[in-house]
Amino acid sequence: MATRLPVLLAVGLAVTASAPAQDRKKDGDKKNLPKLLYPVPLVAKPGETQKLVLRGRGLDTATELKVAGADGATVKLLGKKKSPPGNNQSAEKVGDSEAEVELVLPKDAKPGAVKLVAVGPAGESEPYTLLVRDDLPAVAEKEPSDGFDAAQAVPVPCAVEGVVGKDKDADVYRFEGKKGDKVTVEVQAARWGSPLDALVTVYDADRRTLGAADDAKGSPDPALTVTLPRDGAYFVTLIDAHDSGGPGSGYRLVIRKAG
Ligand SMILES: [Ca+2]
Numbered sequence: 001m002a003t004r005l006p007v008l009l010a011v012g013l014a015v016t017a018s019a020p021a022q023d024r025k026k027d028g029d030k031k032n033l034p035k036l037l038y039p040v041p042l043v044a045k046p047g048e049t050q051k052l053v054l055r056g057r058g059l060d061t062a063t064e065l066k067v068a069g070a071d072g073a074t075v076k077l078l079g080k081k082k083s084p085p086g087n088n089q090s091a092e093k094v095g096d097s098e099a100e101v102e103l104v105l106p107k108d109a110k111p112g113a114v115k116l117v118a119v120g121p122a123g124e125s126e127p128y129t130l131l132v133r134d135d136l137p138a139v140a141e142k143e144p145s146d147g148f149d150a151a152q153a154v155p156v157p158c159a160v161e162g163v164v165g166k167d168k169d170a171d172v173y174r175f176e177g178k179k180g181d182k183v184t185v186e187v188q189a190a191r192w193g194s195p196l197d198a199l200v201t202v203y204d205a206d207r208r209t210l211g212a213a214d215d216a217k218g219s220p221d222p223a224l225t226v227t228l229p230r231d232g233a234y235f236v237t238l239i240d241a242h243d244s245g246g247p248g249s250g251y252r253l254v255i256r257k258a259g
């Protein structure tokens with residue numbers, strides 16, 4: 001036994017001596033890890049094969065995408081490139097690169113459960129949790145809907161899938177309600193990485209404000225509940241609080257009865 005001791009010590013010393021260098025390498029690698037920010041379109045569809053453009057950092061060197069959280073889900077990397085932010089956009093928010101993927105989600109994919117990971121030369125990104133449709137009727141935004149007269153009629157409940165596609169874009173929706181109904185309006189966007197800082201306002205048929213919300217629950221995504229004063233038409237407007245928009249500023253606008 002005594003003869004083996006020096007060897008063990010030597011191994012121990014070698015490990016100790018090399019540890020700081022390894023730590024430095026790890027820290028360096030971490031900075032080079034890819035980062036997933038948000039997909040375009042923002043909302044993923046269960047039971048469908050869909051093309052997504054994933055915005056992020058370091059995605060131009062991604063070698064593979066992975067999907068987890070839904071049995072039978074697959075994701076295939078179709079292309080990747082550097083894609084610097086446009087004017088007035090920060091790489092922090094919108095990324096410097098993108099990867100195009102084909103995503104297949106099973107019908108029973110659950111909101112909150114499906115995660116994407118990008119693999120690059122330095123390792124894997126943090127998982128990105130997709131915003132997946134739930135049971136609410138999905139409605140596609142129809143442009144132009146940028147004024148009360150051009151408002152898009154939607155049912156209640158519904159979940160509108162839209163984009164604040166350009167600076168100062170305003171999306172206006174109209175729904176019918178009954179006196180005494182409590183209606184909740186909620187935006188899902190920034191919590192899923194969308195660069196949108198949504199602001200919603202609810203108006204009555206005479207275009208008087210019933211309520212407005214900008215940020216809620218510590219995120220830029222607004223939510224508010226209003227009690228309808230009479231039977232008739234109501235409007236919901238959705239804008240970016242900083243009047244900025246772009247093809248990546250996606251949102252899901254949920255309008256439903258409260259409670
Ligand atoms: Ca729009």
Ligand SMILES: [Ca+2]
Nearest residue numbers: 197198214220
């Ligand atoms: Ca906001």
